[in-house]
Amino acid sequence: MADAALETTDAQQEGRQSARKTWLTRLGLVVVIGGLLWAAWYLLVGRNHVSTDNAYVNAEMAQVTPLISAQATDVLVSDTQAVKKGDILVKLDPANARIAVAQAEADLAEARRRFRQTAATSDSLSAQVQARGADIVQARAQLATAQADFDKARVDLQRREALVGDGAVSGDEVTAARKGYAAARAALDLARAGVQTAQATRNAATGQLEANDALVRGSTIDTDPAVLAAQAKLDSAKLDLDRTVIRAPIDGVVTKRQVQVGQRVAQGSPIMTIVPLNQLYVDANFKERQLRDVKVGMTATVTSDLYGDDVVYHGKVVGFAGGTGSSMSLIPAQNATGNWIKVVQRLPLRIALDPRELAAHPLRVGLSMDVELDLSDK
Template identity: 85%
Template sequence: MADAEPENIARTSEPQASEQDAQQARRNSTRRKWLIRLGLLVLVVALLWGAWYLLFGRNHVSTDNAYVNAEMAQVTPLIGAQAIDVLVSDTQSVKKGDILVKLDPTNAQIAVAQAEADLAEARRRFRQTDATSDSLAAQVQARSADIVQARAQLTTAQADLEKARVDLQRREALVADGAVSGDEVTAAQTAYASARAALRLAQAGVKTAEATRGAATGQLEANQALVRGSTEDTDPAVLAAKARLESAKLDLERTTIRAPIDGVVTKRQVQVGQRVAQGSPIMSIVPISQVYVDANFKEKQLRGVRIGMPAKVTSDLYGGDVVYHGKIVGFSGGTGSSMALIPAQNATGNWIKVVQRLPLRIALDPKELAAHPLRVGLSMEVEIDLAD
C-alpha cells in the first residue's frame, strides 16, 4: 500500500505540469501576437507621420508664442489747462473726431482777444506809417522851397555887399580931396560890414535849408522803407500779428480734445477738475479694427519664410473654429533678447547657446476682424504654409 501512493501522486502531477506548460505557451503566443500588433501599429504611425511630414509638415511652421498688438494712439493735451468735462470712459468705443475731454477755455479766449487787438494795432501802425510818408514828402517839398528862398536871400546879400563895397571905395577916393566928410566914410564902412555880415548869414541860411531838406529826405526814405513793396495785408508786422492770432485760435480749439482715430478707450487717467499738463498722456485709444499679430518664431523655423507668405491664425478667445487668414508683412530688426531692456551679454566665458526667437508681423483680414474682434495682448497660434 505504501508503494502505491507515490505512484498515484506521480501520475497526478504529470497532467498538471503539462497543463501549466500549455498555459505558458498560450500566454507567450498571445504576447507575441500583441507585440507584433504593437510593432505594426508603431510602423503604421511612423509611416503615416512620415507621409504627413513629406506631404505637409515640412512645408509648415507654427508657433503658439504669438500675441495681438496694435498701433495705439496716445491722447495728450497740447496745452495745459483744467479739465471741465470728461465725456468718455474706459472700454468705450469712439470714432475719429469725437469729443473726449473739454478743457477750461478762459485763458485761451483772453489770448485770442489780445491777439486780435495786436492785429488791429499793427494795421493801424501801417496806415499811420503810410500816411506819414505823404506828410514827409510835403516837408521835403517845403524844405526845397526854403532852399530857393535862402538862395534868393543870398543873391540879395551879395548884391548889397557889392553895392556897399563900391560906395565905400568911392567915398574913400574922395577923402583926400575933402569932398566927403569922415562921418560919411564911417557910415560907408559900417554899411559894408553890415552887408558882409548879411552875406555870411544868407550863406548859412542856404546851408541850413539844405541840411533841413536832407534830414527830411532821410526821414522820408526811412519811412518809405517801412511800407515799400507792402500792403496792409502783407506788412511784416501785420503778418506776425496774424500768426499770433492763428496760434491763439489754435490753442482755443485745442481746449476741446478729440479722438485721433477710431477705437476703444483704454487707460483713462483724467478726471473732472484735474489740471492736465501739456504733453502728458491722459488716455489711449486702441484701433481694434487694425490690430495685427506679432509672432515669435525660432530662428531655425524662418529659413523658408518670406514676406507676403500666407498664414493661418487662431485665437484662444474663439478657439479653433475661428480661423483668421493673414499674411506676413515684415520681420523685426532684432531678436526679442537683443531688444530687451537688459540685452544678453554673450561675450563672456560662460556662454551657452540659446535658440533665439525673431518676431514677425502678420496682417489680418479686416472683414474677419470685423466679424470676430480681437483685443491687444490676446494669445494666438500661427501657422505659415511655406509651400505658398
C-alpha cells in the same frame, strides 16, 4: 489519455504563438504605415509649415494727451466705449484761452494802427521835404539879392574912396559907403548861412523820410512784419482755444482713462488710450531655427483661444523685429561668463491680419494666438 493531453497543449501553444506573430505583424504594419504616412505628410506638408503658440495681439495705440494745461470741465467718454475719429473726448476750461485770444486781437489791431500811422508819417515827411526844398529856393534868392547889394556897396565904396583925394566927396559919404559895404557884406554872409541851414534842414527831413519809408517800403498792412507777428500770436491763441476741446485722433475703443471732471491736466500728460480694433496685428515669437526659410510676404494662418479653431484668420508676414526678445528686454542677458549655456532665442515677427476678418470676429490687444506659416509661399 496522456498523449491526447500533450497534443492538446502543443496545439494551444502553437495557436498562441501564431496569434502573437499575427498581432506583431499587424502592429509592425501599423507602425510602418504610420511612419510612411508621417513621412509623406512631412515631405508634402509638414516641412513647408512652421508654427508657434507664443504669439499675441498688438496694435499701434493712440495715446491721448492734452496740448495745454487746464481744468477738465467735462469728460464725455469712459473705458470700453467705442469712438470715431473726431469725437469729443474731454472739454477743458477755455477761460484763459479766450483771454489770450482777446489780448492777441488787441495786439493785432495795435500793430495795424502803427503801420497806418507810419505810412501817414511818410506822407507828412514827404511834404516837409518839399517845403524844405522851397526854403532852399527862397534862401538862394535872398543870397542872390544879398550878393547884388554887396556888389553895389563894394562899387560905391570904391568910387568914393577914389574921389577922396580930389575932395569930390566928403568924409561922411565915405564913412556911409563903408558902413553900407559892411552891412551888405554881413547880409551876404547871413544869406549864405541861410542857404546852408535850409539845405541841412532838407537833408534832415530827407533822412527822416527815408528812415520812415524803410519801415513800410515793400509792405502792406497785411504783410508788415509787426502785423504778421501779431497775427501769428492770434493764430496761436486761437489754436490753444481749439485745443480746449480734445477729440479722438483715430477710430477705436477707449481704455486706461485717467481723467476726471475737475481735475487739472498737465500739458503732455496722458489721460487715456484709444485702441484701433480695425488695425490689429499679431507679434509671433518664432525660434531662430524655424526662420531659415521665412520671408516677408509669406502667408500665415492664425487662430485665437478666444474663438477656438473654428475661426481662422489669414494674414501675411510684414516684417521682422530688429532684435530677439531677450536682447530687447529691460535687462538683457549677459553671456560673458565661463558657464555659458546656449539658449534657443525667439525673434518676433509681425503678422498683418485681414481687416474684414477682424471686423467679423473682433480681437483685443494682448490675446494669445497660434500662428502657422506656409513656407511654400515663396
